Amino acid sequence: MASARPVLEAPEIGRVLTRIAHEVLERNRGADDLVLLGIPTRGTHLARRVAERLVAAEPGAGPLEQLVGSLDVTMHRDDLRRNPVRALGRTSLPPGGVDDRVVVLVDDVLFSGRTVRAALDALSDLGRPRAVRLAVLVDRGHRQLPIRADHVGKNLPTAAEESVRVMLEEVDGRDAVLISGPDGAPEPTTEPAAEPAPGAADAEGAR
Amino acid sequence: MRHLLSAADLSREGALELLDVAEEMAATQAREIKKLPTLRGRTVVNLFFEDSTRTRISFEAAAKRLSADVITFSAKGSSVSKGESLKDTALTLQAMGADAVVLRHSASGAAHRLAHAGWSGVGVLNAGDGTHEHPTQALLDAFTLRRRLAERAGGDPARVLEGARVAVVGDVLHSRVARSNVLLLETLGADVVLVAPPTLLPVGVGTWPCRTSWDLDAVLPDVDAVMVLRVQRERMGGGGFFPSAQEYTRRFGLDGRRLRLLPDHALVMHPGPMNRGLEISAEAADSPRSTIVEQVANGVAVRMAALYLLLAGEDAA
Amino acid sequence: MSTTDTPAPTGAAGEGAAPPVLVRRARLLGGEETDLLLAGGRVARTGPGGSLEAPDGARVVEAAGLVALPGLVDLHTHLREPGREDAETVRTGSRAAALGGFTAVHAMANTDPVADTAGVVEQVWRLGREVGLVDVRPVGAVTVGLAGERLAELGAMATSAARVRVFSDDGRCVHDPVLMRRALEYVRSVDGVVAQHAQDPRLTEGAQMHEGVVSSVLGLRGWPAVAEEAVIARDVLLADHVGSRLHVCHVSTAGSVEILRWAKARGVDVTAEVTPHHLLLTDELVRGYDPVYKVNPPLRTRADVEALREAVADGTVDVVATDHAPHPVEDKDCEWAAAAMGMTGLETALSVVQEALVETGLLGWADVARVLSSAPARIGRLEDHGRPLAEGEPAHLVLVDPAARRPVAPEQHATQGRNSPYRGMELPGRVVATVLRGRPVVLDGALVGEQPDDAHLGASRGAPHGAAGAS
Known part of the structure; x- marks a missing residue:
């Protein structure tokens, strides 16, 4: 990833997540019935960070454990047969479950929309939320399904061949969003397939 | 994972991965909706040359919970005679489009043979072969x-x-x-x-x-x-x-x-x-x-994990 | 090797006899280059390399670099005819034998019908004569139907045209001690020998492979070494007691070797054979469950292989015999337990012996001639086989290129069996020529009068004469 160029650094990422937290609160008119479900791997950490900011902004929002969880979508993906077999991520719901609550799905990058499609399916197996919303750190376009995000950290126009990589302190040791061109030599094409689970958030199909 | 024939096929990492996947599978089995779409379109054949109701049901439940199509073939008592049977059955299954075969057989090494004799290209899951392994x-x-x-x-x-x-x-x-x-x-x-x-x-x-x-x-x-x-x-x-x-x-x-x-x-x-x-x-x-009793329940989760690791990835070349 | 035919003057070869053959510069038993003139079915003259002139009409075989051995004699071959012509026939087995350097084979009695009457052994003997590529000596069953209950008519078989001298229930053990004693005693009257398949039946019920480390892991029922050793121990004591000659088939364990060594030291008239596969292969090969390695007695351990090699070297084991056991593909292309036991061996025996015993320095070529020709001929009472390559002796010989190396390709073998355990292995040595009674039956590694590729076709030609001697 020699030609990777940062588009967001740690301070901006922090500010963006704070804004998303406020947007979520505003849209929901408070923290009542809110559940934030992150999509592993990086979405889980983003959901937790957004939830922390939400609790800070709205002290009545309740303990973090009541507010945040994770939703693994691997077993609902439509591209399993195109890739080597994946390890499963964790699914854990807050104690109250999702029935009749407002679920905000949190992911790092919105690209084709297929991950979100899988997440909606996975969610429907877990219960019947009152509403489902979507928050992403980066929207890089190129949707293949009729899906859009409710809360976007940054809209990032990209070429389809470019690759976008989100790095988070919890997983990668630093916060950054990197973009690299197709001329970046073999990495952008081989890297997602070789290392599907972590660090390959550019294409949802390669998570 | 191409086949699961022997516990010796599993490295420490591989075994732990399978157990971890089984934990996730077990969690899904505690939910109201237990069925997952993961193996939709895949065909699993349960090929039982030996009676074993509990193992057969366990594999059947595991495959169905993952939305695979399940065909159960209990050869015992049918006209299948020894020798010819395993190979010809393998060819039949291949022709039927099986993606994986769960094999129970009274002969030690039967699963190994089905996997490696060159009769067919399907994945083989050993569900007990003679006095060899399970x-x-x-x-x-x-x-x-x-x-x-x-x-x-x-x-x-x-x-x-x-x-x-x-x-x-x-x-x-x-x-x-x-x-x-x-x-x-x-x-x-x-x-x-x-x-x-x-x-x-x-x-x-x-x-x-x-x-x-x-x-x-x-x-x-x-x-x-x-x-x-x-x-x-x-x-x-x-x-x-x-x-x-x-x-x-x-x-x-x-x-x-x-x-x-x-x-x-x-x-x-x-x-x-x-x-x-x-x-x-x-x-x-x-x-x-x-x-x-817990072992029986866990059997379904573990077999879901094995089927997942065997079948969820890309088709073998 | 090259052969040239000098123009034959009319009438030179008398009443169907083969024209003379001059073998030039062959290394006799691996030693000095020697010329051998073969005429009238005998070795007519010998001389130093390059010293003999080819008489008119003689075929000249240039054999520089080749080792000359007396024609090989197999004491243990399954030709499957009558009854299992889908596995092998006397014709296809004879072709395989000739290509492997054999000029005589002992055809085992476990056919269908069993070779337990003069009629059946004469049928097999006659089929062998009709094919004419090797001398086929039938082995007679010890007991009726190999059932181990009452003696077959050993005398009738011995005095039949087939002149049976070796009696064996091979495939089954003559396990009843009284019956074994009677058999040992009875065959003395015909100068015969009982060749025992030493396997205690109770200790090997359902046995699938050597009992040891590998069988414990594979979950295949074990075949303990003691099941062989206990029978050999009993039989050498019986042979000693009644003063009879005993031959032990396919010895496979280090313990058997020790018992034989003890018996020979004690003066018991016992001989023993080992198969090529037990000199090279071990039970580790079974780990893949490929039934091509399923054989009776089973492949044993490395320690057993070493002990057997030593035993051949020091004469405790007298003979290497192939136990050539062809099977149709379907009898091996199945799960282990359902598969038939046995391996082909006629066309690889000499190469395996070279690999296991010559290249390891345990045997010289003269010793190879002993274990593959003179000793088995003596045990089988084949007077005109296994003789030295000297003037006046029968002209059975084989020319071997010891420098050749070739991967084993069972599909190219003349036997109908494809169950060679050496598939893909590179083995040394190549049989270049085989001469039976002065007549070359193999030249340039191919049956005379056929292209090498014809080999497989022979299988379907079968033997229309098959029913002639059936009773």
Whole structure:
């Protein structure tokens, strides 16, 4: 990833997540019935960070454990047969479950929309939320399904061949969003397939 | 994973991955909606040349919970005759578009043969071959053991079984469960002791990665779990492996008295079906430390994990 | 090797006899280059390399670099005819034998019908004569139907045209000690020998492979070494007691070797054979469950292989015999337990012996001639085989290129069996020529009068004469 160029650094990422937290609160008119479900791997950490900011902004929002969880979508993906077999991520719901609550799905990058499609399916197996919303750190376009995000950290126009990589302190040791061109030599094409689970958030199909 | 034929096929990392996937599968099985779309469009053939209702049902449930199409073929009692049958059945399955075959067969090595003889390209999951191996049984035993020991002691799930002391008691000679368990538990770092009359330990057992003993009473106070094997009377064929059922029970049966020799936390396991009153008494089988029913439930999760790892990825070239 | 035919003057070869053959510069038993003139079915003259002139009409075989051995004699071959012509026929088995350097084979009695009467052994003998590529010597069954219950008519078989001298229930053990004693005693009257398949039946019920480390892991029922050794121990004591000659088939364990060594030291008239596969292969090969390695007696351990090699070297084991056991593909292309036991061996025996015994320095070529020719001929009472390559002796010989190396390709073998355990292995040595009674039957590694590729076709030609001697 020699030609990777940062588009967001740690301070901006922090500010963006704070804004998303406020947007979520505003849209929901408070923290009542809110559940934030992150999509592993990086979405889980983003959901937790957004939830922390939400609790800070709205002290009545309740303990973090009541507010945040994770939703693994691997077993609902439509591209399993195109890739080597994946390890499963964790699914854990807050104690109250999702029935009749407002679920905000949190992911790092919105690209084709297929991950979100899988997440909606996975969610429907877990219960019947009152509403489902979507928050992403980066929207890089190129949707293949009729899906859009409710809360976007940054809209990032990209070429389809470019690759976008989100790095988070919890997983990668630093916060950054990197973009690299197709001329970046073999990495952008081989890297997602070789290392599907972590660090390959550019294409949802390669998570 | 291309095939699962022997517990020896699994590295430590591979075995732990499978157990971790099984944990996630088990979590989905606690939900109201248990069915996952993961293996939609895949065809799993349950090919049972030997009766085993519980294993067949367990695999069938696992495949169905993952939305695979399941075809069950019980060859026993059909017109299939030995020799011709396995190869020709394999060719038939290939033609029917099977993606994986779950094979139970009375011949040791049958699964290995189906996987490697060049008859077909399907993935093979060994659901018990003769007196050789039964890897998913060992995996569900390890899964059960790991869960129970982790509940008690906590700690890194990858290391819970390291140093765990497990006694495997009974008809080791004819037991595919024992072979798979010795291999898998060794891979996961556990300390295994086989307890059996000398007639039911195979020649060559001294080279296995475990200890052996003829004295159950001496072993029980120092174990975290005791796995009781079924006495396979149908394999004894008048071989006189022990003088009488009564003597076997007296010397190697897990009864109430022996139950009380175990440490408080130790578990009682049995792969089923049990010969109550022969290798295990009702008191032991039904005691709170018995995991026998739990093992059955965990079997579905472990088999879902095995099918997932075998079939969810890209098609083999 | 090259052959040239000098123009034959009319009438030179008398009443169907083969024209003379001059073998030039062959290394006799691996030693000095020697010329051998073969005429009238005998070795007519010998001389130093390059010293003999080819008479008119003689075929000249240039054999520089080749080792000349007396024609090989197999004491243990399954030709399957009558009854299992889908596995092998006398014709296809004879072709395989000739290509392997054999000029005589002993055809085992476990056919269908069993070779337990003069009629059946004469049928097999006659089929062998009709094919004419090797001398086929039938082995007679010891007991009726190999059932181990009562003696077959050993005398009738011995005095039949087939002149049976070796009696064996091979495939089954003559396990009843009284019956074995009677057989040993009875065959003395016909100068015969009982060739025992030493396998205690009770200790090997359902046995699938050598009992040991590998069987314990594979969950295949074990075949303990003691099941062989106990029978050999009993039989050498019986042979000693009644003063009879005993031959032990396919010895496979280190313990058997020790018992034989003890018996020979004690003066018991016992001989023994080992198969090529037990000199090279071990039970480790079974780990893949490929039934091509399923054989009776089973492949044993490395220690057994070493002991057997030593035993051949020091003469404790007298003979290498192939136990050539062809099977149709379907009898091996299945799961282990359902598969038939046995391996082909006629076309690889000499190469395996070279690999296991010559290249390891245990045997010289003269010893190879002993274990593959003179000793088996003596045990089988084949007077005109296994003789030295000297003037006046029968002209059975084989020319071997010891420098050749070739991967084994069972599909190219003349036997109908494809169950060679050496598939893909590179083995040394190549049989270049085989001469039976002065007539070359193999030249340039191919049957005379056929292209090498014809080999497989022979299988379907069968033997229309098959029913001639059936009773």
